[in-house]
Amino acid sequence: LDQAGGRSGQETQSAMGLNELQRVADAYRLRYERYLNNAEVANELSTFATSGTQVISSAYLPIFPIYPLTKVFVVLSFLFGAALALLWKVSRDALSDDFTSTDQIEQITGIKVLSALPALPGARVPCEMPQSEPYSPYSEAIAVLRQNLGLRTPQDKANRWAPVVLITSAEEDAGKTSVAASIAESAAISGQSVLLVDADLRFAGLSDLYGIEEGEGLCEILEGGEWLPEAESDTSGLNIVPAGALKNRQPADCLASPAMGQFVRSARQTYDLIVIDAPPVANLADCKILAEECSHVALVLHVEKSSRRDVRDTLKQLPPDKVSGFVLNHVDFDTEARQWRVGCSPASSYGSSAKLYDMRRAAEAKKGDARNIGRIA
Secondary structure, X not given: OXXXXXXXXXXXXXXXXXXXXXXXXXXXXXXXXXXXXXXXXXXXXXXHHHOOOOOOOOOOOOOOOOOOXXXXXHHHHHHHHHHHHHHHHHHHHHHOOEOOXXXXXXXXXXXXXXXXXXXXXXXOOHHHHHHHOOOOHHHHHXXXXXXXXXXXXXXXXXXXXXXXXXEEEOOOOOOHHHHHHHHHHHHHHOOXXXXXXXXXXXXOHHHHHOOOOOOOOHHHHHOOOOOOOOOHHHOOEEEEEOOOOOOOOOHHHHHOOHHHHHHHHHHHOOOOEEEEEXXXXXXXXXXXXHHOOOOXXXXXEEOOOOEHHHHHHHHHOOOOOOEEEEEEEEEOHHHHOOOOOEOOEOOHHHHHHHHHHHHHHHHHHHHHHHHHHHXXX
């Protein structure tokens, strides 16, 4: 046992000696590797120094972030957003079938806009505005329309040849009948003798507007009935020729009769102005026939309903030399004044005129209330 224990003790000491030698070898190996690394770095530095390269400044850890470049990205984002908005607007204008401004209408059609009529709040009747509210924006816009159409009284009373204006539209419910009646009322108030003709033989819009009962009218005149203009002393103001009753004939055939030309020529020698309310152009021949007897054609556009396609189709059916321009109807000047301007004068002036007119009406109402209070006292 003692001999075995002695041998085991020697083996243990030998194992410990081997472990110590292993640690020494590992330490020398690490030192040798570090030496080799330092030698390589020194070699690189010596090569860098002998290559003629100089160190301007030592590298350091930046305090502020180098990337991303905030200002550059903000500017690029703004430019990208502006380009995207412009592209969206151009594509919308190209793909949309609606009109968005006066300039766009004139640019696409090549025809000027004569006037822009504001939308009337409440239950106001447009044709009554020139008489009941002469200082209102609507009445002012009708006066602008008359001047741009050149609807002036003939100077030579002996050889008068009064202008004949045809009011029509590209589609229904554009307000053409109200515009025709408003022009006639405004001209009559100015002292002109006006003949207002209802040539819409299908629906007779003017006859309904003025509450004219069934009786002789344009249909009877064109079917051979005798029509004599009023005496000159009786033509002051406004005279109306209703549509009448159409019997077993197409409206286009009735309007194309020689009696239509005779009727218009006779009226032009008697009155200062003839206003004809025609049916919408649509696919009818009526307006094309009536335009041959007229000196001016005004096309009424509803700014929220009239489309480019309808306007293009309408212009194809009308003689180009007779179309004087467009009349924009139902314009909201409170929100769309700038885009629906007419000529060099912005349409926002109508908004200012409306405010002044409302202030004037309020002042007159206060005066009226004061007078009534005085009477009661």
